[in-house]
Amino acid sequence: MNAKIDDHVPVLITGGSLVGLSASLFLGRLGIEHMLVEKHPGTSRHPRGRGNNVRTMELFRVAGVEPQIHVAASALADNHGILQAETLTGTEQEWLFKEVDPGGRLSLFSPTSWCLCSQNDLEPVLVQCARELGGDLRFSTELRSFEQDGDGITAVVCRRGTDECRTVRAQYLVAADGPRSPVRERLGIGQTGRGDLFHNVSVTFRAKRLADAVGDRRFIACYLRNPEADGTLLPVDNREQWVFHIPWHPERGEELESFSDERCAEHIRQATGVPDMEVEITGKAPWHAAERVARSYGTGRVFLAGDSAHEMSPTGAFGSNTGIQDAHNLAWKLAAVLNGWAGPGLLETYGSERQPVARATSERASARSTEHRHPGYDAAPPTGRQRGVLATALGYRYTEGAVVGTDPAAPIVPEQLELSAEPGSRAPHMWLRRDGVRLSSLDLYEAAFVLLCGTGGRTWYDAGRRVGDRLGLPLECYRVGPDADHDLVCEPGADWAQVHGTSSDGAVLVRPDGFVAWRTAGFSAEPEAALTEVLESVLRRG
Template structure:
């Protein structure tokens, strides 16, 4: 007989990594009792993620931790270099200022936040601290998730305390898996996972007291290493002081035993120098996505639902948006005002977005490694110089698309969702690179600085918000009354100003807790209760047949 944990959480989160802890923090912010099950006794000592996007930082802003995620020296430039080695030939350079300055990767006038440099171990520690600051959140480290049973009205999970080898049962209303793709929960659900192999890579983390003294290229965020056989590695800064990470590409599956780690680091710099390897490991670079994001009372988020190559930094950032989408829907359902379509909409909304980011990350990988193989690229010859110029110009041009695709981070929409009320106006172009702010239903509500020094985005979460746009706008009383009648929390904010009214081009705009518009109108709707019921998951209004998920399945396509 398994022991039973006496506290009964509303939600169990399996996996306390970058996304799992963020899920727990958001659930805590929404007041949902949550237990996190994590096998590791400490946060991850390493991780591939280095750069939370501006959109992820907007969700950090909701949690009040956006100012705690900046870990790199304020004066460290975000420059990118392509070279044969640090003391070898420079093929190309894109100079960029430090994070937060115009011109830096991840800087955008369309957001109150910027992409920041924050290695995954730091991210996990900061987010866990925030999660535990909510009294409704518990984190059980040193526990391994074993299995679960969905009883239809509850989920019973079995976990193993690794120190004692005891089994415990935890009963909850819902289960959210944030494990790796194809892990235990996904397997038990029997959900197929579609996967594309990209390559086998190897990371080597090392410490050097002053690497900048070993070369004349200056500080940079990333040094891309190109040799006779093409792009073979990237060297990236970890802390801007002594810690660095070298990633090696396209290793054979059985090639790890043959790898000389010290020689690889020395090759990157171009000569012998003092350093100490602290961590290293081989990993599979892949693009994978689950066929479904839920079954019954069990949901998948982050790497449990999708896994992408880290090229472009989409993996964790897509997972953070998963958490932001699912957390408020769980809250609404648990509080009784969310309808049956609400949780169903999670996978409908998020899976097409993951398809976009997976495709873009694979494209970024090939931008990095393709068409760089020239046997004489390191030779001191006229032909070698020509090939270095050709490769450098091509890689620098491609990188501008790879490093800051604002459309990927800000431009996706949920216009096909059953909990979004469509209108007849045209939808904005869905573009990988450029972002077009819009109040179109389903899309992220635009950021505008208000007169009192806050962003419009600061008005959103953890409740729905009705925006009255313009000093004299007084509409929406029917929506407020309808929301009150069904118990849906709704705040009302008056916003005005020339820029505000240019971006928010409808007098009335309803925004969800995750910052996406769910309805807009030039006047009060004739049936406010139908609108409120729709956005909370009842009485679905079907989207126009011309607006479907297929609009986002092909990267670069435009929604009609």
């Protein structure tokens, strides 16, 4: 392609939904110039994708947008749990779970928690913050074509509804362009998995009287199992705006056009048990629950993220969260390569780390749909013990990739949540003080590698300082202990070494994404050589 180049940018992102916007935010935080193109004129107007799990909120916390997200999520701040009932007015009712974090156990593992923020409320926050960081976000603009060579990507992007097209030269392309990804199709990347699971029509509506039937039950979702009209009810403002997911069966020849406003309104009345309720339909959108994972997460300089890489059943809110975490994993690696302190081979670890996580998570999402008997999904209940949501959301591990000292045979998702600085796992959370300011250990991880050393780890600390300077990479070194003689001071009674599975003479190396790259339990006769070997391996600098 010998076209005139109109724009040069290190990274081009196609797709401006939750995952693409998160990629823009994370790249912007790392100072990486980029352009994002999205074919739609603006952010989502349909309230969907509302569950942001604890790991996603940790990432948004470090990226500085957690407060803005909580403001956007204020209408649903008091909603918890999933209710299952025949109708809202009947006697057959059961809470599948009533509290997201019963007993406050999550505070042992994280400085934050889940947040219920619908996609239409979250995306504008991401747009504003990404643009403030310098992101070039172009809506009503689509990726028309692209070619790649050994040095980069040449793409044609066009303004929809006009003849205006521009040729963009980028070093890398991130495809966050959804489950029907044109980029994935263009690359010829196939998919594995069970395929389509079930189908729904998501209906937004107004009904002032529905709040009376709901009463004080502030649920995230209510599965209504009326044999004549089943589906899922979700609050938007707990007053008069709601969403109802009506099962749709195209496999039986049911056409989308048959979901008229009249049919949807009557279905909602029957399902809720309020037969004379006034229902105003305000929108409809079909969606498909599926279990698919791409056979490859990219080719050459093109990478898949989010729904282009994996589709999951909505139960458990794993899909968008896994996609946002894809973007985070990829962003720091792109920054490391573009800034010259990692070899291009580091980018190969994106797929080797994230693809197994997607497979394990998509299987768990499907199993949870059967456990909950999700309306519209007819599947036999799973057999055997099922891993919990928290272990899946927070405890997943990278058994290979940009890590040293992992067990390749270990399960990607453990049976129980244990975060003890095992290489390949998310580093533990503990409260610390730095210069008198209280912070979580997770707040340390974003733009640099971090080497944590115990009270007896001075040799590791000194070696880390020298190695970082010599290799020309961002490596922050901290000594952690009980008093002000240390860079980071533990809270009274806390033992940093015990929490991190090492000794006071040991050290833990944490990646910019908060995952443990390597751990040692004690002294080394040649700490500089040992640390250099680890970093060269992790960053593929050979």
